[in-house]
Amino acid sequence: KNEVEQSxxxxxxxxxxxxTINCSYSVGISALHWLQQHPGGGIVSLxxxxxxxxxxxxxxxxxxxxxxxSSLHITASHPRDSxxxxxxxxxxxxxxxxxxxxxxxTGTLLAVQP
Amino acid sequence: NAGVTQxxxxxxxxxxQSMTLQCTQDMNHxxxxxxxxxxxxxxxxxxxxxxxxxxxxxxVPNGYNVSRSTTEDFPLRLELAAPSQTSVYxxxxxxRQTYNEQFFGPGTRLTVL
Numbered sequence: 218k219n220e221v222e223q224s225x226x227x228x229x230x231x232x233x234x235x236x237t238i239n240c241s242y243s244v245g246i247s248a249l250h251w252l253q254q255h256p257g258g259g260i261v262s263l264x265x266x267x268x269x270x271x272x273x274x275x276x277x278x279x280x281x282x283x284x285x286x287s288s289l290h291i292t293a294s295h296p297r298d299s300x301x302x303x304x305x306x307x308x309x310x311x312x313x314x315x316x317x318x319x320x321x322x323t324g325t326l327l328a329v330q331p
Numbered sequence: 332n333a334g335v336t337q338x339x340x341x342x343x344x345x346x347x348q349s350m351t352l353q354c355t356q357d358m359n360h361x362x363x364x365x366x367x368x369x370x371x372x373x374x375x376x377x378x379x380x381x382x383x384x385x386x387x388x389x390x391v392p393n394g395y396n397v398s399r400s401t402t403e404d405f406p407l408r409l410e411l412a413a414p415s416q417t418s419v420y421x422x423x424x425x426x427r428q429t430y431n432e433q434f435f436g437p438g439t440r441l442t443v444l
Binding site for chain 1: 372374375379421431437
């Protein structure tokens with residue numbers, strides 16, 4: 218079982234719809250990141266959370282530390298939101314292996330149709 | 332600021348050849364990282380550096396080497412290319428490790444035949 222699971226793997230929405238992408242993780246974390254990867258391949262950091270909720274424009278990210286779960290919401294979706302959305306968690310400093318690593322989910326492919 | 336730049340964008344290698352993937356950042360970031368992204372898999376950390384002269388292995392370091400002689404540059408070396416190294420490689424940087432976002436380069440798509 219992957220330490221970071223995202224759902225759904227693929228999502229198709231109509232323009233204007235409210236979208237939710239989920240991320241569940243099985244390890245303790247010090248922070249959680251949401252990233253966006255466009256079809257051209259470039260990766261952009263959207264949010265970094267350690268608790269609560271953050272909002273940037275039409276994007277909202279929430280995290281529930283007790284339930285080990287985070288959600289990324291997109292309001293009033295637009296075709297330009299079409300991308301792969303990646304969740305990544307940072308384990309505590311004493312986690313096994315490389316101490317500076319992020320553990321990445323496999324991503325959610327979002328297609329927003331006009 | 333250009334951010335994080337990577338060269339080349341694409342490369343095809345024959346088995347056994349070597350090459351260096353270049354990565355440069357102009358944000359004066361201490362931390363730099365190399366990841367590989369394989370289809371259907373999450374990004375995996377190859378090597379990272381916490382400052383000039385200091386590097387350490389990530390999850391999948393075999394077949395790769397790195398150096399960090401300056402704050403700006405973090406090249407990744409493939410000595411004997413193998414088909415298993417066919418992947419998309421991303422370089423990233425951050426000011427600090429914890430509670431800091433990572434800035435990614437545009438990626439290098441490498442094919443080993």
